[in-house]
Amino acid sequence: MIRVAAQPFDYELAPGRTALVVIDMQRDFVEPGGFGASLGNDVTRLHGAVQPIATLLAAWRARGWPVLHTRECHRPDLSDCPPAKRERGQPSLRIGDLGPMGRVLIAGEPGADIIPALAPAAGEWVIDKPGKGMFWATGLHERLQAAGVTHLLFTGVTTEVCVQTSMREANDRGYSCLIVEDATESYFPEFKRAALAMIVAQGAIIGWSAPSAAVMSSLPAIS
Numbered sequence: 001m002i003r004v005a006a007q008p009f010d011y012e013l014a015p016g017r018t019a020l021v022v023i024d025m026q027r028d029f030v031e032p033g034g035f036g037a038s039l040g041n042d043v044t045r046l047h048g049a050v051q052p053i054a055t056l057l058a059a060w061r062a063r064g065w066p067v068l069h070t071r072e073c074h075r076p077d078l079s080d081c082p083p084a085k086r087e088r089g090q091p092s093l094r095i096g097d098l099g100p101m102g103r104v105l106i107a108g109e110p111g112a113d114i115i116p117a118l119a120p121a122a123g124e125w126v127i128d129k130p131g132k133g134m135f136w137a138t139g140l141h142e143r144l145q146a147a148g149v150t151h152l153l154f155t156g157v158t159t160e161v162c163v164q165t166s167m168r169e170a171n172d173r174g175y176s177c178l179i180v181e182d183a184t185e186s187y188f189p190e191f192k193r194a195a196l197a198m199i200v201a202q203g204a205i206i207g208w209s210a211p212s213a214a215v216m217s218s219l220p221a222i223s
């Protein structure tokens with residue numbers, strides 16, 4: 001096991017059995033004209049997570065460790081989008097509406113793509129998920145179990161919505177989880193701070209947190 005200096009105490013990372021999870025780094029959340037912007041958010045607030053994620057991706061790829069990307073998106077016929085989700089709030093564009101990056105949050109549309117800077121490499125898992133959490137209606141738990149994955153490092157957006165929901169779901173399924181502090185972002189800095197604090201509270205009730213530098217400095221040299 002590899003020891004990572006983390007909050008609220010050191011995290012033990014299992015080499016080769018720890019998947020790097022990149023949540024929803026899609027154009028629809030990160031670029032103007034997508035779902036995030038349609039909700040009234042300043043998408044530039046998310047850009048700081050890109051470089052730390054790229055650094056971790058390179059490290060995982062160099063070691064041949066598992067990498068998993070998620071995309072929040074729906075089928076073109078919206079059969080997996082509950083009306084309660086589509087009708088929520090007052091967005092300028094609803095899920096399935098046609099925007100500047102195609103239909104909002106629809107699989108196969110340009111907006112649902114992962115941003116080019118973090119494009120999945122061949123062989124990496126790409127999980128399309130209709131919910132905020134990555135286990136709901138995806139069959140992911142069974143696939144991770146079959147691959148022997150026991151530990152998950154969380155990155156991506158947004159901290160308190162899809163990342164936190166996915167991490168809570170993972171914790172309930174028995175994975176040891178760490179969220180990488182500078183590799184996740186929110187449209188709301190105070191929500192990011194609160195989400196990180198509540199994850200590590202009560203003796204890592206949901207999991208651990210650490211900056212990407214702490215993860216990187218703990219990794220063994222590539223042989």
Ligand code: TIU
Nearest residue numbers: 024072157158161162163
């Ligand atoms: N709106 C918001 O903060 N997030 C989402 O709707 N989805 C994800 O977090 N990916």
